[in-house]
Amino acid sequence: MRIHVIGIGGCGMNGVAQLAAHAGYRVSGSDRATGLDIFQTLEKQGIDIVPQDGSGILKDTDFVVYSTAIEQGNPDLEKAQSLGIPLLHRSEMLAKLCKGNEVIAIAGTAGKSTVTGLLGHIFQCMEKDPTVYCGAAINNFGSSVRFGSKGGPWIIEVDESDKSFLHFYPAHAIITNIAEDHFELPELRKLFTQFEEQVAGTLIKQPERFECPSPLIGRHNIENVNNALTLCKALGLDMQKCIEAIASFKGIERRLERHGDYVIDDFAHSPIKIEAALEAVSEVWPSFNAVWRPHGFTPLFQGLNGFTAAFATEKAQRAFILPVYYAGGTVNKKITSEQFVEKLQAAGVPAEFVPDFQCLEKRLLEDGRPVLLMGARDPELPRVARQLAKKL
The missing domain is CATH 3.90.190.20 (Mur ligase, C-terminal domain)
Incomplete structure (x- = not known):
């Protein structure tokens, strides 16, 4: 199947593109920005980077993937609509790729990327071979995604800012915190309550406290580490090994x-x-x-x-x-x-x-x-x- 990703330079979008290419899709993408470093990585994976002028939307394109940031009037969007090609939001495409796997979803107003990276690194150190999708590059992996083994757990960051986290029905989840950002608190609480109801298994909202030396600075990162370790404990992982893994975590790109x-x-x-x-x-x-x-x-x-x-x-x-x-x-x-x-x-x-x-x-x-x-x-x-x- 062929898909085209609009705004492929963004971490969330290039992450979906990479996961789709790894799953066997033929992938092209466009972005308003030119000459981004990530383009070289994508091209090495067989992803075609094309101008954002509608030319990348072909008649045999099965889906066009977009994000909330893409406005009406975008040439790629208009071309897809004129050809009657189905549009999938980034989160819908990610949910499609996740289907059939054990999904661990990380939600919350702040700290999502760091907790996703921490869990991905811990699971890798524990030889769980996870697939990881993060909103920013994880320095241990050198990428916002990690390709794990077939049937292995998927650790993904999900977003409340456009309500797209409601497309997911994870096996387990962490909610890092809830604070007024893109919506006022009453609406946010309703959204997160709905998300909680979609979690099949373990849900972490209040982390335990662990004595764990961390290479990350800031009190908020103590909370991030505790959130990750609390889920690991709930899932029955060897906590000593999990704590040891934290010491080798190199952080997230552009997160302090x-x-x-x-x-x-x-x-x-x-x-x-x-x-x-x-x-x-x-x-x-x-x-x-x-x-x-x-x-x-x-x-x-x-x-x-x-x-x-x-x-x-x-x-x-x-x-x-x-x-x-x-x-x-x-x-x-x-x-x-x-x-x-x-x-x-x-x-x-x-x-x-x-x-x-x-x-x-x-x-x-x-x-x-x-x-x-x-x-x-x-x-x-x-x-x-x-x-x-x-x-x-």
Whole structure:
């Protein structure tokens, strides 16, 4: 069967593409961004990367896979609709690939990727040979996916932000936490209650406490480790070996990832994640600068008070705010980063707007303090982190 994946550069999308190719599908994909590092990995697996102009949608394409981020008017989407080709959401395709396997699903507002990576690594060390699907690259595997043996367990990250986790009926699951992010709390609680009812076996919501040395910084990562170990205990695994496996876990790409001695890069894009990152880094450096790129106009507008409160914790010496990341498409630009900086300054936060990466680098090098770089979606952020690490 042939499938085409729109927005294949994203971790969730390239992960589905890789799993589909491994399962025997003929896979092509497109992305608005060009020249992404992940494209080389995909092409080595026989996945064709084509322009996002509709040309990759062929008459013999069986499904077109899309994500919630793909808007109406996208050339690939329009071509598929004109040809009557069925559309599958990313989560529906993943559920299709998982079918017939024991699925362990990791859900929650924050910590999903880290717990997924931890469990995948532990299961590998325990010779369970899992298939793993994560929302970010797991450094031990060098990829956001791991191909396990046929019939082995599938450890997957599932997402509440677009309600897509409701496509899954896992054997076991972990809910890391529930906090207001993409929906208000009452609606979130209803969604998670429905998800809980779809779990056939063990469900972890409140982790046990374990004495476990961890290479990960931050109190929130103690919770992540405890969540992973609590499920391992419930499934009857050898806990001493599980704890030993934690020591060799190398973390998740862009989850408090160290670059050199003076730069830490993090995916933080919501108030709870920004606050956790600031707290964790303050344990490493007594004085540092924080950089954040908002990942969308609507999320910044809706979470304005929460974002302001997160930066007002006085952990960072100074907050440098980049322009809101905009990848094109139709969007209501309800607020700007300049307006957010004004809000931060009014709350007593030493904040500064920087218009681009060149100005940012100049300011950070002038100051000389260590840097926490935060933000989602923009593929330039990890590259900037690596470049900055060479100069600080």
